[in-house]
Amino acid sequence: MAREDTYAADPEDALEMTRIMEQDQLVTKGMGGTFPEGDIPDDIQHILDVGCGSGGWVLDVAYRYPECEVVGLDVSEPLLAYARARANVQQRQNVCFVHGNVLSDLNFAEGEFDLVNIRFATAFLFRDAWVPVLKKLYHILRPGGIIRVTEIDTMGLTNSLAVETLLSYVYQTLGKMGYGFSPNFHSMGMTPVLKGLFTAAGFEQVKLFPWAIDFSCGTELHQKQYENYIATFDTLQPLALKAGLTTEEEFQDLLNQMHVDMVQENFQGVWHILTARGIKPQSSPSS
Numbered sequence: 001m002a003r004e005d006t007y008a009a010d011p012e013d014a015l016e017m018t019r020i021m022e023q024d025q026l027v028t029k030g031m032g033g034t035f036p037e038g039d040i041p042d043d044i045q046h047i048l049d050v051g052c053g054s055g056g057w058v059l060d061v062a063y064r065y066p067e068c069e070v071v072g073l074d075v076s077e078p079l080l081a082y083a084r085a086r087a088n089v090q091q092r093q094n095v096c097f098v099h100g101n102v103l104s105d106l107n108f109a110e111g112e113f114d115l116v117n118i119r120f121a122t123a124f125l126f127r128d129a130w131v132p133v134l135k136k137l138y139h140i141l142r143p144g145g146i147i148r149v150t151e152i153d154t155m156g157l158t159n160s161l162a163v164e165t166l167l168s169y170v171y172q173t174l175g176k177m178g179y180g181f182s183p184n185f186h187s188m189g190m191t192p193v194l195k196g197l198f199t200a201a202g203f204e205q206v207k208l209f210p211w212a213i214d215f216s217c218g219t220e221l222h223q224k225q226y227e228n229y230i231a232t233f234d235t236l237q238p239l240a241l242k243a244g245l246t247t248e249e250e251f252q253d254l255l256n257q258m259h260v261d262m263v264q265e266n267f268q269g270v271w272h273i274l275t276a277r278g279i280k281p282q283s284s285p286s287s
């Protein structure tokens with residue numbers, strides 16, 4: 001069956017599903033929680049997470065704010081089934097996971113949500129889709145509601161030449177496919193444009209919150225990022241070869257070197273992440 005989304009990876013592939021589950025834990029922990037910028041206001045009751053993946057963020061928010069109703073939307077049925085199973089095991093009553101494609105019509109009413117969250121949409125929204133999607137989310141937010149987007153320029157910066165070269169293939173491949181905003185594909189180029197994208201969609205009072213996740217050798221999150229890289233590069237290889245960026249032999253050599261470098265005591269890496277928050281104005285001409 002033809003895919004209904006524009007995700008660079010296949011969200012129903014077992015390796016990618018596992019990567020999404022592991023990355024969720026890595027990022028929430030590394031950022032310091034679901035809202036590390038500070039508690040949400042008391043009048044936030046109805047929350048939507050777009051591209052919720054394995055549901056980790058939704059479940060964590062629902063646990064921390066039991067008075068809130070938290071909805072997770074995703075295009076992948078297997079990931080939704082996993083998220084629902086987790087909700088059942090945790091006996092979490094205030095969550096709901098729904099199937100939907102944010103590029104198509106959304107089955108939500110105008111002004112239905114107090115807060116809409118998206119984390120890591122860089123690889124499933126083509127650059128031209130960002131403003132139309134943000135406008136759609138503007139529509140389903142109530143006046144005064146919060147849009148909250150967490151994005152990245154890189155998958156980490158490291159002192160390993162092999163890792164940096166492999167990561168550069170990620171940005172070049174995705175950039176050429178139409179993702180991100182980097183003019184030269186040296187990164188995903190997301191953080192410089194988030195504020196402008198919010199403004200173009202009608203949001204105001206945009207605030208930016210930067211985070212840094214240390215995944216150097218010896219840190220708690222080192223192993224998870226190592227596994228994240230292994231899965232990412234496995235998915236990347238055919239795409240990078242197709243794009244003519246590398247050869248099978250060079251790619252394998254880089255992977256071998258990555259395995260050597262990442263277990264060295266002096267391996268160092270930091271992942272910079274940015275959360276942008278904006279508000280839908282109280283009186284909005286185009287809601």
Ligand SMILES: C[S@@+](CC[C@H](N)C(=O)[O-])C[C@H]1O[C@@H](n2cnc3c(N)ncnc32)[C@H](O)[C@@H]1O
Pocket residue numbers: 004005006007011020023024050051052053054056073074075076079100101102103118119120121124
């Ligand atoms: C990189 S994962 C991020 C998951 C989660 N937000 C997180 O940060 O852990 C991207 C997710 O978006 C979903 N997705 C891709 N295209 C989508 C679309 N058009 N509409 C809704 N979800 C989509 C994928 O199935 C996947 O679960």
